[in-house]
Amino acid sequence: MILELKNITMQFGGITAIDDLNFGVKTGEIYGLIGPNGAGKTTLFNIVTGNYTQTKGTVVFNHEELSGVKPNEIVLRGIARTFQNIRLFKSMSVLENVLIGFHHQANYTYFESILRLPRHFSNEKKIKKEAMILLEKFGIADLADTNSSSLSYGNQRKVEIARALATNPRLLLLDEPAAGMNPSETEDLSNIIKKIKTEFGLTILLIEHDMKFVNQMCDKVLVLDYGEQIFEGKPSDAIVDEKVVAAYLGDFEHA
Amino acid sequence: MDISTFVQQMINGISLGSMYALIAIGYTLVYGVLRLINFAHGDIMMVGAFVAYLAQNAGIPFELAVILAIIAAMVTGILTDKIAYKPLRNAPKISLLITAIGISFFLENLFNVLFGGVPRAFSAPDYLTKIIHYDGIIVPVTVIIIPVVTLILLFIILWILNKTKYGMAIRSLAFDIPTVKLMGINADIIIMLVFAIGSALAAIGGIFYAVSYPSIDPLMGVIVGLKAFAAAVLGGIGSVAGAVIGGFILGFTEIVVVAFMPDLGGYKDAFAFIFLILVLLFKPTGIMGQDLDRSRF
Amino acid sequence: MKIIKLLMLSVAILFLIFAQNNLDPYTVSILNNIAIFGILALSYNLINGVAGQFSLEPNGFVAIGAYVTALLILPASSKIDMFALEDPAPIILAMHTSFLPALLMSGIVAAVLAFILSIPVFRVRGDYLAIVTLGFGFIIRIFAMNQTKYTNGAMGLNDIPDNANLLWTGGIIIVTFIVMLNVIYSKYGRAMKAVRDDEDAATAMGINTFWIKTYAFMTSAFFEGVGGGLMASLLTTISPDQFTFLLTFQLLIIIVLGGLGSMSGTLIGAVLVMGGTEWLRFLDQNMDIFGYNTGAHPGLRMVVFSILLIIMMLFARRGIFGNKELTDMFKRGKK
Structure with a gap:
């Protein structure tokens, strides 16, 4: 169980x-x-x-x-979830929505990102790559830079599930x-x-x-x-x- | 401190608390229905006090001036909603809060431009300015009249909220009970009613304030409004009874602390803020509060 | 892209050096003003526009920053001369640093206070941040008035060394701008935007929204503190009445005009609003309209600005830039 x-x-x-x-x-x-x-x-x-x-x-x-x-x-x-009435981050692109799910897998501190230290770049690169792989699995990689609110209903649902999966x-x-x-x-x-x-x-x-x-x-x-x-x-x-x-x-x- | 001073301070506390309560009701009603801090509410109180002042200057008797002030405040309140809030009902919350601040700042500066920033003496009829001497207790008659009037108004408000169709609709909106539409009541009318009631009470509160202190200025609503909002949060935002309780607690604290610890007199205006922080830390729903902000999934 | 950025940076620095040495004092003072309000508005936009938490804090943190820097760069001897109501506290006499550490200290003190405010405010939902920060501005003023042995009360502080100049203000606005963009384009900035768009959904992504909001708030406070320090040194005199809500209101206009959430927009907003404030100065003064003297109307400018704010919110909520940056527009243009 x-x-x-x-x-x-x-x-x-x-x-x-x-x-x-x-x-x-x-x-x-x-x-x-x-x-x-x-x-x-x-x-x-x-x-x-x-x-x-x-x-x-x-x-x-x-x-x-x-x-x-x-x-x-x-x-x-x-435990990850999706919502009954799809709740994407509307001002963000599809990729950014999924990257939010990867938040905890990007391993750099606030100061490292302010000072743009190497770990910022290496981790951002890593999670962006993983996010793209995830989007490909859902067949929506070509929509990565599209604003999430302009997607079709079916694609919004896919993004929401992909985003949930990103939290591992x-x-x-x-x-x-x-x-x-x-x-x-x-x-x-x-x-x-x-x-x-x-x-x-x-x-x-x-x-x-x-x-x-x-x-x-x-x-x-x-x-x-x-x-x-x-x-x-x-x-x-x-x-x-x-x-x-x-x-x-x-x-x-x-x- | 002897007993008569003590009684005197208690009476002052009740009186000040009543004023906060009257203004806090407006915040709590609007917040309940729209989930919006109506930043302009304190300024509507100022508008009420100014209209009463100007009407008296024009030779209108005090009683009539009060009625004019109440009407002016109600009109200002309703117009504020119609012009600045209603078009944004479906906009992000932050837009509403920004316009609310805009209206507040607009009213303050408009009155500043029209009448200047210098405080003006507010006159009231003799029966309101008399001083009572009773067994060593010396208080102005207003401190008796204010709580009595407040109590009467409170009963009227509670009657409206609990016994009338519109009042029940206000409450159901506040607690997100989806019965409003079923009852065939237009939400816009309810919201208008809420602004009207809140603004009327604010005008009365403002006049009480003007009579007690006895001066008015365009910025008088800022700090009083802030305190009344703190009182509403303390009592539990969304609850009328809570607003009254919060108002009284705040009024008492200010009077008592200053009476017993005169050193803290300079910090009197900070108590409301400290209350606000403490409530948010330990009991965000306030004394009587329902959890209005619980997220809905 | 990198080359363009470096080029822009060098142009900006060269301009600052040129302006400081060649422009007349009045122009320099306007540029200083724009730079300081720009710093404040950039940081204000992080909490309001990017994280979407409506706050009214700047005047409070700016006041703190101004007092901290002023007290740190004033020599002990002038403190003794100046404190009229009460002798300065020993710690006030003892504290003394040069300008840069003083500015940093201003930022740190403001950030720490922001953290303390975060604890009650960000644990609850709702709009309490706005009212708590509004109240905070008043409290700071009350303390500045009453703690006379630390602040000299209503008399304020005078003869503050004028270390600041356009190179300082201009340099710091560049730093602020870069820091804000670095925050926005990081996982923290993304999380701030997520909190703004839908707090529940952000939580469902495992984001600790309390900390994200607190980061945004503390970062804003830090730069507002620094901006306050710059202001103190530029004006050389400060008093509690200087840091009223008016200051916050002007910043609000700037970020709404430029676009909530857009740092590029904020810079343009700062230029427009500060320029506009100068240009509209005539409104507050005597005017002859068809031979009729209107008399002086202090505050008329603010009436105009508040109407502008309301109209912006009603009809052009996204401001000039929406929540995008100049660089986003380049990207879009390339496609």
């Missing part, structure tokens, strides 16, 4: 967003979190990344407890990676995710609504409804599970 969540409960004010949740993600797995809107999936992400502090329970990553570890430190321990994670959290994409973009994306997963030895935890995508990608899924776990198992079993179907139907009725 690379990630274990034990008895996680999250309350906002009086509202329980997540209720006593237990699950674990095995190393090398692609694990899907699904469920109707407002089921608590993104909240769960925010707990794992340290943006929220759970009311109760523990998160264990790589045999270490994450309680009290700050979000930026959690990244250094090997062991666990990658993807929040609705296929949202807003057309079928061919989705196809392209799932191939890339599978490719990088093997290449970087990643474990992936993803939130997704597109059941076809989930079916195709995930080894295992967890279905959440109103903060409670209603199913855990193979994706193909999930879609025929009574509770799951009921939860989704309920969601459609409300919507």
